[in-house]
Amino acid sequence: MNYSINGNSIIVPEVVVQRLPHYLNILSILQVEKTKIVSSEQLGYLAQITPAQIRKDLSYFGKFGKQGKGYSVNILVKRLREILGVNLQWEVCLIGVGRLGRALLSYPGFAPEGFNIIAAFDSDLKQIGQQIGKIKIKNIVEIEEFLQSSSIQIAIVAVPASVTKDILNQLYHSGIKAVLNYAPFTPLDHKDMIIRNIDPVASLQSLTYHLKENN
Numbered sequence: 001m002n003y004s005i006n007g008n009s010i011i012v013p014e015v016v017v018q019r020l021p022h023y024l025n026i027l028s029i030l031q032v033e034k035t036k037i038v039s040s041e042q043l044g045y046l047a048q049i050t051p052a053q054i055r056k057d058l059s060y061f062g063k064f065g066k067q068g069k070g071y072s073v074n075i076l077v078k079r080l081r082e083i084l085g086v087n088l089q090w091e092v093c094l095i096g097v098g099r100l101g102r103a104l105l106s107y108p109g110f111a112p113e114g115f116n117i118i119a120a121f122d123s124d125l126k127q128i129g130q131q132i133g134k135i136k137i138k139n140i141v142e143i144e145e146f147l148q149s150s151s152i153q154i155a156i157v158a159v160p161a162s163v164t165k166d167i168l169n170q171l172y173h174s175g176i177k178a179v180l181n182y183a184p185f186t187p188l189d190h191k192d193m194i195i196r197n198i199d200p201v202a203s204l205q206s207l208t209y210h211l212k213e214n215n
Helices: 014-032 038-047 050-061 073-084 099-106 140-148 161-174 200-214
Strands: 001-007 009-013 090-093 116-122 135-139 154-157 179-180 192-196
Touching: 009 116, 014 073, 014 179, 050 179, 090 099, 090 140, 099 116, 135 161, 140 161, 140 192, 154 161, 161 179
Parallel strands: 090 116, 090 154, 116 135, 154 179, 179 192
Antiparallel strands: 001 009
């Protein structure tokens, strides 16, 4: 990922980008707790990452705080929100309104962070036309025409793995380049499409590995 500082473009490793939301979540909690200053040691302890790694990650985006003084929690929250783009409002669509999709539509945590689901699509005729909150479920056949005339840039995909490839292709040709994917398998046909996968079963399997080893 490229990031520009004072007109100079630098390459930020993807693993660093993926750690930034973790730092922001911790700092947001500290902010609610009225913590003013946090050291890299404290932040590293809470994030379970070494202080040196914290400092290295943040250094990609400029200077934060002074050595020996720690970081201003308020300033660091503000800067990380700007870096991640969550100081902006993002319109999102959902594809797949089964049990998981309905839960995502009802989840209250997206909007406060700037992610507004404004459209939902499904292929099930029993679902199409139903109203969930303010969202009326649309037919998946309408998706390309709808997206091409909207300002949506992010899609959440909650469909079976067997149809994920077709959905991703439709999204790509409709101009969507950022996808949060809940299918356990993602065929990558488009190198410039950013996909983040969430697989609860895989996470549970990694937990059972550690439990097995510890036992």
